[in-house]
């Protein structure tokens with residue numbers, strides 16, 4: 001029986017209600033699920049697409065306090081996030097690492113201003129500091145950021161923050177949740193809430209693969225559906241159209257040659273007041289992000305012409321030339337669920353999280369950042385335990401090592417490092433050695449072995465799950481991912497016992513999604 005089939009059977013089992021049922025398998029939902037299961041509550045989670053299909057695979061990949069929020073004087077958010085950053089690094093060293101950032105200064109005022117600000121930022125992290133910040137000479141700045149435009153450069157400021165692989169972190173949370181006895185199923189949607197006497201006691205679920213509906217009972221339901229939060233609140237009869245503002249951010253992925261070396265570039269204020277990063281990631285350079293209000297949520301957001309122009313223009317400003325079409329290896333967009341507080345620009349809206357407990361007892365957790373997912377989960381489950389009358393139990397997640405935790409990973413390639421302590425098992429996967437060792441594509445750091453692993457142990461169900469979130473092929477090189485897709489589709493069809501018609505449909509669905517990650521100039 002496959003992992004998903006068994007999980008589905010457990011989910012649909014009506015013999016006993018779950019203590020906690022979570023809607024949404026992004027950072028927030030998975031964080032809440034791990035929080036609940038680690039306290040000993042019987043917990044289940046449903047995700048209507050794949051784990052981290054939404055915003056949680058589309059971030060800038062920073063585990064950070066947020067220098068910008070410090071400038072906005074949101075001290076509590078920065079302090080909380082810096083503490084979480086330290087613990088994420090300790091609890092998942094295979095997925096999070098310390099990264100050096102340099103802020104280039106093109107005027108004399110920026111050096112003392114950012115020098116002081118970043119010193120305060122460093123001090124705020126206390127004993128969880130990742131390293132000292134310091135002022136750099138002009139020459140040292142260009143050594144650390146080779147390729148950066150040096151006309152008018154005065155110097156720079158070095159500081160440290162965390163970097164991670166967001167979707168792999170989500171998969172590690174999923175595996176941790178399962179290790180703790182939790183049940184999570186992807187491609188299961190909450191389509192309604194079960195109500196008795198005005199109180200929520202579960203969900204009506206739909207298995208999206210088979211289009212079958214069934215009830216799942218629970219003592220409390222947690223709504224962690226990201227930018228879709230208002231849709232779930234509407235199922236509860238709560239009109240909340242004005243709770244969230246949705247803001248889109250887009251990234252370009254460029255070849256490593258744009259920013260050789262291992263230091264990231266941070267621009268604290270672009271001409272229109274945004275923060276922009278260029279960050280080394282899995283052997284490439286991510287540039288982003290934008291911050292554009294959009295009318296509402298969508299499962300597969302697309303970049304806007306204005307965002308692409310903004311990125312190309314800023315790449316030219318800091319690296320001396322616009323990237324050519326084929327140099328943009330991939331581009332992706334994500335949607336921020338920002339809690340609206342009195343309107344204004346989305347870039348100025350708070351990244352704090354919000355918890356709402358509705359009259360029916362539905363607990364909604366939204367807003368926040370990837371970096372604060374654990375804290376959000378802790379808060380949500382404190383409220384949920386109160387609603388459900390569960391035994392009050394302390395949180396254990398601050399020092400909970402995540403699945404794959406491993407020490408002394410050295411400087412192995414990032415594509416292997418993300419498996420942590422699972423790497424030996426992955427490397428000794430039983431099967432046809434020649435097939436398993438076949439590279440996915442000459443430009444991608446993956447082999448067929450990772451595809452099989454993703455299906456057997458990480459609940460990957462589609463070509464997109466494998467190429468977008470179990471491996472990061474789609475995010476690293478969209479054209480290569482499209483070329484690798486037919487072989488992945490065939491392997492998936494064999495492994496999951498699917499038909500040729502299913503293979504063709506799933507492959508086409510992936511190609512339709514992937515073509516939006518390909519940048520076309522003009």
Ligand SMILES: Cc1cc2nc3c(=O)[nH]c(=O)nc-3n(C[C@H](O)[C@H](O)[C@H](O)COP(=O)(O)OP(=O)(O)OC[C@H]3O[C@@H](n4cnc5c(N)ncnc54)[C@H](O)[C@@H]3O)c2cc1C
Nearest residue numbers: 024026027028048054055056059060062190226249370371
């Ligand atoms: C461009 C961008 C860059 C960012 N960069 C960073 C960064 O560098 N660092 C950082 O800390 N934060 C960053 N963030 C913020 C961070 O990514 C988000 O705060 C976080 O991922 C939100 O997670 P979530 O679980 O709330 O939402 P999501 O990841 O969207 O998860 C919600 C899930 O709920 C599911 N769902 C919805 N409705 C239903 C239903 N009815 N039934 C079942 N499932 C349902 C969805 O399919 C989805 O998977 C960034 C955000 C954006 C947009």
